[in-house]
Amino acid sequence: MLGLGSEAAAKIVADLETSMARSKHPIPVGISNRHFHITEEHWRILFGEKGPTEYRRILQPGFWAANETVDVEGPKGRIKRIRLVAPFRKKTQIEISRTDAAVLGIKPPVRGSGKLEGAAPLRIHGPKGHIDVEDAAIIAQRHVHFNPADAQKFGIQGGEMLRVRAGIGGPREMVFEQCLARVSDQFALEFHVDLDESNAAWLKNGDFVHIV
């Protein structure tokens, strides 16, 4: 016996009850393949005057995948046809997996979208030219999008770190620690992971996960 006191036991039970309450609501999975966001200025260098064209809407309101793609080049290799997610942003940003990073020969940090300090440099090739971007590549930090009504239902604050159980009933069930809660009225409820994470947990788009 390790001599856990009744106070510690009570805290364990209380935490368990909170997580049981939250875990009642399933959250759909959205798997992010490698993609990029771009500034209008960089777009003009890579693609010229004509703007991006819509390939398909994505679940998050206001965002859409474009027909246009770039190739990116690192010290060790190149990855072709990385798709643009529009609209334009204030900073150009390449979101790749750690598997992709090994192909390119770069070591990007794990970051929330838009947090580009210390991001890895890459050369980006478009049909009209290329650019070298110093703080370009990140590996996206897994996160859950909530709109304010969802956040209230789950009892979640924006910025909170969540634990998410994934792949229940599959061959690779796991618990993801440190899943960032992001709350905005621009968001639809969704758990975002990259391909390394979805493959490791045996997830596909539209599967459900649970906060624990």
Next chain:
Amino acid sequence: MLGLGSEAAAKIVADLETSMARSKHPIPVGISNRHFHITEEHWRILFGEKGPTEYRRILQPGFWAANETVDVEGPKGRIKRIRLVAPFRKKTQIEISRTDAAVLGIKPPVRGSGKLEGAAPLRIHGPKGHIDVEDAAIIAQRHVHFNPADAQKFGIQGGEMLRVRAGIGGPREMVFEQCLARVSDQFALEFHVDLDESNAAWLKNGDFVHIV
């Protein structure tokens, strides 16, 4: 309150104490990149009469990585230079990640090594010829190798399913469920995962994980 009784609370505490005791001992991580095992008969078709040559020893006693590689071909694509792990086996077996499976266009099951019923078909190309193997490709089930002394120290039985916490202090900590305990006097203590899993948890070879 969900009305958890004192019996349920006692069980939670007891389980926690068992896991705290086991979690004291760190287990080194071994990341398996894609590789294959081969029968002597298949070897002769692909490589001819001369046997495989050693590239380097691996941690598990009696196994070694060979200099020789094959290319494999699925309905959607091809992967080059998959390395042989010797010695010869009774069945030819290709161990790939789910990321690799998507490139090849096949859907292999998650399996323990040697369990090839329902494995995915692949064409295997060697320097002297090629073979089509019906039950060839699996995605390795993550597992922990114990020698009998380690197993006793951890209080583990072979075949038990373990929970393993990985990536503590890193940006992608997680808990892997359903990690198969394998016990043999041929084994060195090691937690085996594939590249999807190590990338998802931000692990590198020689990092340590803990049973929880």
